[in-house]
Amino acid sequence: MIIVRLSKALTVAAIALLFSLVAFGNITDYGTNLPFVQHVLMMDTTFPAASIRYRAINVEALHHAAYLIIISTEVISAALCWVGAVQLFKHLKSDAITFGRAKNSAVAGLTIGYLLWQVGLIIVGGEWFGMWMSHEWNGIDSAFRFLVMTLGALIYISLPDADRLVQ
Numbered sequence: 001m002i003i004v005r006l007s008k009a010l011t012v013a014a015i016a017l018l019f020s021l022v023a024f025g026n027i028t029d030y031g032t033n034l035p036f037v038q039h040v041l042m043m044d045t046t047f048p049a050a051s052i053r054y055r056a057i058n059v060e061a062l063h064h065a066a067y068l069i070i071i072s073t074e075v076i077s078a079a080l081c082w083v084g085a086v087q088l089f090k091h092l093k094s095d096a097i098t099f100g101r102a103k104n105s106a107v108a109g110l111t112i113g114y115l116l117w118q119v120g121l122i123i124v125g126g127e128w129f130g131m132w133m134s135h136e137w138n139g140i141d142s143a144f145r146f147l148v149m150t151l152g153a154l155i156y157i158s159l160p161d162a163d164r165l166v167q
Helices: 002-028 030-042 060-090 096-101 104-128 140-158 162-166
Strands: none
Touching (some): 002 030, 002 104, 002 140, 030 060
8 A cells, every 4th residue: 555655656756857847947948948839829830721820929928928827837737746745755654534635736736737738738729729730839749748647647646545445
């Protein structure tokens, strides 16, 4: 039982590290991914005849705002996952109900991370702004990888612990 709990805590810590490194990279190297956000929002590399190009946003301040929302979401997700991982490590030997409650921050952080990749990149970026049409600025594959890792961790840590099933 303790090995499963340890595994759950380590899984959350691994996702927290991932989110932290992604946020750190976007903060310290702001200019590297800003063009990605700009091109997706401007829709300048989607199919020229696409009828959805009216959705393009060509205001630079809004590009920065969108990017800052992405970065802030990454930071919040990472912070909640770190808090969740610490709580899980702290309660490894607690009873099942206490350990279950210790999952709350981790579940919140993973859920916010999942929503960033699913809603922010795949739905809004991919579908609304037609990112899937771009050969140069298509982040759907990367977003999907992050989404699957995050969702897998969310499902795994949400599973009830064996001792809780027995009570």
